Amino acid sequence: MKATIWHNPRCGTSRNTLEILEARDDVSVEIVEYLKNPPSSAKLRQLYADAGIAPRDGLRLRGTDAEERGLTTADDETVLAAMAEDPGLIERPLVETDKGVRLCRPREKVLEIL
Template sequence: MDITIYHNARCGTSRNTLAAIRGAGHEPQVVDYLAHPPSREQLREMIAAAGLGVRDAIRGKEAVYAELGLDGVDDEALLDAMVAHPILINRPFVVTPKGVRLCRPFERVHEIL
């Protein structure tokens, strides 16, 4: 199965999701999204495919969120901020032929394996 995980090795949820994928017998493509963030359009598509709103996919507790004054801005401004500052992208997103999930909690990955 073709699986991609947008991964942050410093995040416990992301590490647990990766371990669950491997535990199910799959070796995913691991994308360090902080170093190689998805494009704006890829991000928009993943969020929509996961059934989320853009605000659901942003890490509102990151310091840069407050620094940029992102409360109350529209989805386009949020997407711009997420591409410019990938630490704002909630994690981990997992993409499989069966769908896309923001795997918080990590067990959500089982829905698409």
């Protein structure tokens, strides 16, 4: 199985989720450092739809100005555009497999799609 993780190596939860993926013999991991290679708003739209969550649910609040910018109450397209422009607004880690997408907070949520 292939798993793609949108990863921030400075984030403990992201590192721990990656460890879970790499420990599995049946998983081939693609790592996307999203701060260096941000996903487009279209890709983010697809990821959140596949995860069954609204883009606002994938918005990183801690350490960002998301609340001050009104993003916590903004429409989906505004949130997605802001995330694509400033990937620091994306909560991490997102993991995608053939079985779906999860925002892996806590890290064990990744097990739902393996």
